[in-house]
Amino acid sequence: MVRAMPVTKRHQQTPRKSKVAKTAPERTCIGCRTRRPTADLVRFGSADGHLKIGQTVSGRGAWLCAETVDQCFETARKRNAVVRALRQDVTDAQLDQLAEALSDTKDSG
Ligand SMILES: [Zn+2]
Numbered sequence: 001m002v003r004a005m006p007v008t009k010r011h012q013q014t015p016r017k018s019k020v021a022k023t024a025p026e027r028t029c030i031g032c033r034t035r036r037p038t039a040d041l042v043r044f045g046s047a048d049g050h051l052k053i054g055q056t057v058s059g060r061g062a063w064l065c066a067e068t069v070d071q072c073f074e075t076a077r078k079r080n081a082v083v084r085a086l087r088q089d090v091t092d093a094q095l096d097q098l099a100e101a102l103s104d105t106k107d108s109g
Helices: 069-078 081-086 092-107
Strands: 026-028 035-037 041-047 050-053 061-065
Touching: 041 092, 050 092, 061 069, 061 081, 069 081, 069 092
Parallel strands: none
Antiparallel strands: 026 035, 041 050, 041 061
């Protein structure tokens, strides 16, 4: 007795996922105007009359490249982009404070 074993090639078809990149939220840096995923950016906004860093700061926020935060902030400052982004007056003192806070974020990275 010959048992004919059907030779079946098991073609395992792995469904090829077409590159569906999870669309990471992107924002534009107010300094160099580069679009980046928010993970690469630092957000700040104004709360209680102070400029605060954090994704959860309520109200209008603005974004700066985390990597070149000092440069981008300077550029934004010169262009008055901070005021425009937050749609409110920002004093020099507030900007100085923010600049300091921003450079702090770099150290703790
Ligand atoms: Zn930038």
